[in-house]
Amino acid sequence: MSRQRTTRAGTIRQAVLVVSAATALALTGCASNRAAGQPGESSPAPASTSSAAAPVSSAAASVSSAVAPASSTAAPVGSTAAPVSSATASVSSAQSAPTTTESESTQAPSPQPAKAPIANAVIIDTPGMSYQVSGPLRPGVAAITLVNSDDVTHMMAIGRMKDGVTLKQLTDALDKSEDAAGALLADSPDTAYGTPSLVGAGKSTTVTAMDLPAGHYALICFLQTSDGMPHYKMGMIGELTVTGDKATEMPASDGTITIDDKSVTLPDGFNGSGTFEVVNNGKSPHGFSLARLDQGTALADYAGHVGMAENAGKPVDGGGGVLAGGVDVLGPGQSAFLTVNLQPGHYGYLSPEDMTGPQLPAQSGEFDVH
Numbered sequence: 001m002s003r004q005r006t007t008r009a010g011t012i013r014q015a016v017l018v019v020s021a022a023t024a025l026a027l028t029g030c031a032s033n034r035a036a037g038q039p040g041e042s043s044p045a046p047a048s049t050s051s052a053a054a055p056v057s058s059a060a061a062s063v064s065s066a067v068a069p070a071s072s073t074a075a076p077v078g079s080t081a082a083p084v085s086s087a088t089a090s091v092s093s094a095q096s097a098p099t100t101t102e103s104e105s106t107q108a109p110s111p112q113p114a115k116a117p118i119a120n121a122v123i124i125d126t127p128g129m130s131y132q133v134s135g136p137l138r139p140g141v142a143a144i145t146l147v148n149s150d151d152v153t154h155m156m157a158i159g160r161m162k163d164g165v166t167l168k169q170l171t172d173a174l175d176k177s178e179d180a181a182g183a184l185l186a187d188s189p190d191t192a193y194g195t196p197s198l199v200g201a202g203k204s205t206t207v208t209a210m211d212l213p214a215g216h217y218a219l220i221c222f223l224q225t226s227d228g229m230p231h232y233k234m235g236m237i238g239e240l241t242v243t244g245d246k247a248t249e250m251p252a253s254d255g256t257i258t259i260d261d262k263s264v265t266l267p268d269g270f271n272g273s274g275t276f277e278v279v280n281n282g283k284s285p286h287g288f289s290l291a292r293l294d295q296g297t298a299l300a301d302y303a304g305h306v307g308m309a310e311n312a313g314k315p316v317d318g319g320g321g322v323l324a325g326g327v328d329v330l331g332p333g334q335s336a337f338l339t340v341n342l343q344p345g346h347y348g349y350l351s352p353e354d355m356t357g358p359q360l361p362a363q364s365g366e367f368d369v370h
């Protein structure tokens with residue numbers, strides 16, 4: 001289960017792998033966006049390259065982009081203006097006029113979470129740059145529903161803290177360095193717990209981890225506002241307590257989503273509703289991220305937008321789609337259950353860890369929900 005790697009940071013790195021989901025897209029995205037001359041992209045991202053190849057290095061890149069002082073100031077209005085300004089506004093409301101909706105896909109900021117498939121479950125909402133945790137979880141088989149009732153995209157990096165470590169200490173450490181933060185975490189660098197991936201405005205996702213250890217977990221959003229401020233510095237850092245008897249109730253499965261080093265296979269008749277076991281049958285880390293795409297937007301272009309924005313330290317909102325959750329990176333042989341109840345529309349999916357070039361990885365595809 002624990003995948004030892006020659007990395008120097010602590011578990012926070014794994015938490016940050018959630019970000020790498022988006023960051024990895026960046027590299028592809030930058031290339032394809034430039035090639036396509038996508039309208040609205042007013043300035044090329046300062047491409048920090050060489051990170052998509054390995055989740056580790058892309059995580060490192062995203063850490064630095066999250067932790068380092070933001071070099072990019074005001075985001076160009078054209079790119080992701082509306083959700084951005086509203087994010088900023090929620091912190092300093094005098095700064096800009098909030099504009100809440102940009103596209104039809106973000107016009108429904110009242111997510112209706114799928115019911116958790118097991119009793120050992122927690123709901124984590126994300127109002128106003130914070131994590132609102134419904135209560136404690138038991139260790140073992142444990143379901144986390146990440147609800148985004150906000151109007152900008154959020155993520156939930158998760159790392160188990162050493163005993164006695166406080167969120168304040170972790171926040172301070174994050175300001176110093178990745179290593180400093182990692183030193184406060186309990187697990188090895190590449191521990192994948194099996195938790196939700198990024199969720200856009202008005203969306204939610206439920207992921208059931210198979211063996212969540214007891215402890216105190218830090219929840220961190222490394223996404224950034226238009227002026228480069230990481231959400232966690234605005235208060236989006238929270239805590240999840242996992243305690244009590246080990247839970248063993250398993251979700252009832254409606255099928256298996258299999259990801260390996262060459263492909264991803266959806267179950268027959270997949271229609272975007274149900275509880276699916278997502279299995280990494282490969283030798284490398286893989287994830288499964290969903291995005292709802294606006295009409296006429298190709299997955300490659302949307303993934304490019306997200307990655308480009310992430311890489312440049314800008315909000316990922318806009319770009320012709322909205323992130324609809326999924327399962328964060330899973331190690332080889334690892335699995336987690338994804339419970340979805342997707343609204344009608346056109347969707348894309350991919351394994352962000354496999355975005356290593358200007359094309360979508362083989363582990364990607366699109367489908368419709370009617």
Ligand SMILES: [Cu+2]
Nearest residue numbers: 154155221231
């Ligand atoms: Cu956030």
